[in-house]
Amino acid sequence: MQFQVLQRAAGSAARLGELCTDHGAIRTPVFMPVGTRGTVKSLTPEDLYALGAEIVLANAYHLWLRPGAEVVKAQGGLHRFMHWERPLLTDSGGYQVFSLAPSSQVVDEGVTFQSHLDGSRHFLTPEKAIEVQEALGADIIMCLDECIPYPASDEYTREAAARTIRWAQRSQQANRRTDQALFPVVQGGTSPELRGLCADELVKLDFPGYAIGGLSVGEPREAMLAAAGAVIPRLPPQRPCYVMGVGAPEDLVDLVGLGADMFDCVLPTRSARTGQLFTRHGRIVIKNSRHQGEDAPIDEGCACYTCRHYSRAYLRHLFLNKELLAYRLNTIHNLWYFLELMREMRRAIAAETFGEFRREFYRQGEHDSG
Amino acid sequence: MQFQVLQRAAGSAARLGELCTDHGAIRTPVFMPVGTRGTVKSLTPEDLYALGAEIVLANAYHLWLRPGAEVVKAQGGLHRFMHWERPLLTDSGGYQVFSLAPSSQVVDEGVTFQSHLDGSRHFLTPEKAIEVQEALGADIIMCLDECIPYPASDEYTREAAARTIRWAQRSQQANRRTDQALFPVVQGGTSPELRGLCADELVKLDFPGYAIGGLSVGEPREAMLAAAGAVIPRLPPQRPCYVMGVGAPEDLVDLVGLGADMFDCVLPTRSARTGQLFTRHGRIVIKNSRHQGEDAPIDEGCACYTCRHYSRAYLRHLFLNKELLAYRLNTIHNLWYFLELMREMRRAIAAETFGEFRREFYRQGEHDSG
Numbered sequence: 001m002q003f004q005v006l007q008r009a010a011g012s013a014a015r016l017g018e019l020c021t022d023h024g025a026i027r028t029p030v031f032m033p034v035g036t037r038g039t040v041k042s043l044t045p046e047d048l049y050a051l052g053a054e055i056v057l058a059n060a061y062h063l064w065l066r067p068g069a070e071v072v073k074a075q076g077g078l079h080r081f082m083h084w085e086r087p088l089l090t091d092s093g094g095y096q097v098f099s100l101a102p103s104s105q106v107v108d109e110g111v112t113f114q115s116h117l118d119g120s121r122h123f124l125t126p127e128k129a130i131e132v133q134e135a136l137g138a139d140i141i142m143c144l145d146e147c148i149p150y151p152a153s154d155e156y157t158r159e160a161a162a163r164t165i166r167w168a169q170r171s172q173q174a175n176r177r178t179d180q181a182l183f184p185v186v187q188g189g190t191s192p193e194l195r196g197l198c199a200d201e202l203v204k205l206d207f208p209g210y211a212i213g214g215l216s217v218g219e220p221r222e223a224m225l226a227a228a229g230a231v232i233p234r235l236p237p238q239r240p241c242y243v244m245g246v247g248a249p250e251d252l253v254d255l256v257g258l259g260a261d262m263f264d265c266v267l268p269t270r271s272a273r274t275g276q277l278f279t280r281h282g283r284i285v286i287k288n289s290r291h292q293g294e295d296a297p298i299d300e301g302c303a304c305y306t307c308r309h310y311s312r313a314y315l316r317h318l319f320l321n322k323e324l325l326a327y328r329l330n331t332i333h334n335l336w337y338f339l340e341l342m343r344e345m346r347r348a349i350a351a352e353t354f355g356e357f358r359r360e361f362y363r364q365g366e367h368d369s370g
Numbered sequence: 371m372q373f374q375v376l377q378r379a380a381g382s383a384a385r386l387g388e389l390c391t392d393h394g395a396i397r398t399p400v401f402m403p404v405g406t407r408g409t410v411k412s413l414t415p416e417d418l419y420a421l422g423a424e425i426v427l428a429n430a431y432h433l434w435l436r437p438g439a440e441v442v443k444a445q446g447g448l449h450r451f452m453h454w455e456r457p458l459l460t461d462s463g464g465y466q467v468f469s470l471a472p473s474s475q476v477v478d479e480g481v482t483f484q485s486h487l488d489g490s491r492h493f494l495t496p497e498k499a500i501e502v503q504e505a506l507g508a509d510i511i512m513c514l515d516e517c518i519p520y521p522a523s524d525e526y527t528r529e530a531a532a533r534t535i536r537w538a539q540r541s542q543q544a545n546r547r548t549d550q551a552l553f554p555v556v557q558g559g560t561s562p563e564l565r566g567l568c569a570d571e572l573v574k575l576d577f578p579g580y581a582i583g584g585l586s587v588g589e590p591r592e593a594m595l596a597a598a599g600a601v602i603p604r605l606p607p608q609r610p611c612y613v614m615g616v617g618a619p620e621d622l623v624d625l626v627g628l629g630a631d632m633f634d635c636v637l638p639t640r641s642a643r644t645g646q647l648f649t650r651h652g653r654i655v656i657k658n659s660r661h662q663g664e665d666a667p668i669d670e671g672c673a674c675y676t677c678r679h680y681s682r683a684y685l686r687h688l689f690l691n692k693e694l695l696a697y698r699l700n701t702i703h704n705l706w707y708f709l710e711l712m713r714e715m716r717r718a719i720a721a722e723t724f725g726e727f728r729r730e731f732y733r734q735g736e737h738d739s740g
Contacts, residue, residue, distance in 0.1 A: 037687070038684075039688060039695045041693065041694050041695070042698070044695065044699075067662065067683065067686075067687045067690075071663050071687075074665075075663070075681060081681070081684055082684065083679040083684075293437075293441050293445070295445060310453060311445060311451070313445055313451070314408075314445070314452065317441075320437075321436065323407060324412035324694060324697055324698070325409045327694055328414075328694070329414075
């Protein structure tokens with residue numbers, strides 16, 4: 001994997017980059033649609049190509065438990081299994097173990113947990129997470145980290161960050177494949193100081209890219225931005241910076257302004273399935289009765305497949321009837337909104353108008369100002 | 371609507387035809403995917419075009435109750451509402467009222483029933499069914515008929531057939547739009563004699579096409595074929611014959627052999643959603659553990675999108691996890707199987723090899739011989 005910064009914005013830390021992998025190049029800042037189990041819910045790879053998605057994220061935790069990393073490996077790896085020809089990133093399973101699995105217990109060696117599927121007991125170590133992700137074969141893989149809830153005590157936050165650093169070192173040592181880029185995860189809760197220290201330690205280990213984890217777990221938005229803001233300036237400027245699990249459109253705009261390059265979030269896809277649709281003027285709830293008989297598309301200014309061909313009246317009809325097509329058309333629209341937002345930001349950075357772009361974004365929308 | 375018989379098979383009543391509507395031409399024999407609520411579950415119109423679907427069926431009953439025929443009409447009609455540019459057929463709601471709605475009660479004037487959605491009471495008459503279907507604007511519309519269960523007494527069967535004839539006459543009188551072709555429905559249960567008499571009476575009324583209803587409701591397969599076989603020879607040979615709600619692949623092959631031109635059935639789409647997939651060697655159940663890790667597609671000889679890109683292992687993984695993509699990929703495959711079967715039959719009739727086709731079909735598959 002190679003990363004190159006192509007241009008820096010004036011007046012902010014926003015930057016344009018290109019990340020090259022064996023499965024093609026990604027332009028950054030980039031939003032990665034989430035394909036938890038090796039599928040972005042309701043969409044084919046061709047749908048995603050049409051949306052302009054350049055990279056997709058899958059979850060090692062889910063694929064390890066079912067169908068099993070060895071099944072995917074025997075099928076030629078995750079790209080071939082899911083018929084996706086562009087770059088892939090897998091997360092380590094750390095976040096899932098701490099957020100999804102019941103009764104997880106951390107020791108220095110690793111974390112024991114019960115499968116959320118059948119209650120079976122498993123032991124995940126940094127080495128195991130690498131083994132699973134090497135079997136899956138994504139282009140970018142992640143070190144196992146310890147995710148803490150919000151709020152958490154200083155002591156616990158410090159301990160988890162220290163363990164995350166030790167696990168990153170072990171992940172690096174366990175990593176055998178040379179065609180995958182391994183990123184560690186900066187932890188440290190909402191303490192800018194601890195975040196900075198964790199970043200410094202991980203930078204010493206010299207990884208090809210760095211992630212910031214444990215954000216958007218309930219903390220105030222200002223604390224999220226402060227934590228990211230404490231980390232990004234301490235990362236090597238020639239390496240990509242990935243903010244995990246974030247976020248809302250306004251979060252993406254502000255984090256790009258702080259210099260972040262990569263993002264993933266279930267927000268557009270999950271909201272689509274609950275009928276919440278993004279527009280540049282705020283979200284709409286498609287089941288609301290005011291959309292009955294409404295001939296307009298979701299967003300008059302949107303060029304997505306859904307907005308080009310379907311009225312709000314039809315989308316409401318599909319959603320009220322729980323028609324499978326509802327989830328797909330909504331997902332197409334929401335992902336287009338997020339991917340188009342990233343394209344607009346890239347164009348603005350290239351045109352040296354990122355500051356104007358950000359002001360206009362907040363002026364148009366009902367967004368929470370950062 | 372214009373219908374032309376292009377070629378007749380030797381040794382059977384199978385025939386090749388072309389049905390022209392304002393929304394394009396349909397080659398017959400044709401299978402119509404079912405889009406109950408104005409959507410073929412999980413698919414876009416573009417998916418259906420790629421499958422070679424030439425006409426889709428929608429249900430007046432469902433669209434009348436929700437979102438309402440007037441909502442669809444205000445959106446420019448059903449074609450525009452659902453973004454489908456090819457021919458459409460709507461059924462009258464007769465079958466749904468008798469099979470789906472609780473406590474329906476028939477009198478000569480019409481049928482009262484409760485909505486299966488909210489229990490609200492409605493009264494459906496032949497005139498109302500025409501009004502609703504004229505508002506929806508499909509290319510082919512159906513007369514309201516009285517569907518009876520299997521088994522039914524001779525007296526009830528006779529009474530329902532007589533009422534269906536009277537309703538067809540009223541439907542014809544109520545029909546105002548001249549750009550829609552109205553078909554009546556031959557009833558008569560499993561009595562070949564009554565079926566024949568019902569057909570004769572409807573033919574006297576001179577419709578542009580004729581349907582055979584009330585089949586595949588539990589009667590033995592031989593009785594279904596006998597009933598259709600008693601009707602088809604009595605219909606005007608220059609008019610299309612539509613066998614409603616049938617059926618399995620072997621039914622399609624045998625009914626085409628009897629001279630039927632049009633079919634609809636939920637079998638391919640509904641089976642897809644329960645993970646039963648059609649192949650030329652019989653059906654497979656995708657969740658079965660023998661498909662775990664199986665690299666082969668559903669059917670080696672199949673050229674559908676699903677078989678070109680996905681293994682049984684992946685499809686099983688999606689299905690077990692209730693992933694939305696499972697329903698779509700399965701639906702694509704099953705509809706391709708049905709539509710390809712119709713294409714093969716049309717090619718065989720054109721090549722004057724329909725008899726050989728039918729023998730080979732039964733030789734290859736685990737089908738019930740007719």
